[in-house]
Amino acid sequence: MVFEKIKKIIAGQLSIDEEEVKLSSTFTDDLGVDSLEIFEIVMSLEDEFGIEIPNEDIEDMKTVGDIVKYVESKTE
Numbered sequence: 860m861v862f863e864k865i866k867k868i869i870a871g872q873l874s875i876d877e878e879e880v881k882l883s884s885t886f887t888d889d890l891g892v893d894s895l896e897i898f899e900i901v902m903s904l905e906d907e908f909g910i911e912i913p914n915e916d917i918e919d920m921k922t923v924g925d926i927v928k929y930v931e932s933k934t935e
Contacts, residue, residue, distance in 0.1 A: 861927055861931050873891075884923045
């Protein structure tokens with residue numbers, strides 16, 4: 860459920876097909892995300908899930924799976 864929402868947000872922000880977004884996808888290598896796009900994705904995730912994601916936490920997130928785990932831990 861959380862992954863499906865995150866996948867939809869990421870695909871929408873990057874204008875790519877949702878099927879391209881996998882738990883193992885890395886932001887820079889697999890998805891080609893730049894720092895501005897990361898910022899926009901994080902803002903959308905914060906709005907969608909009603910959480911706040913500090914910058915230092917973002918730096919530790921390298922894959923889509925990392926974000927899913929983080930959001931799940933904050934919304935339980």
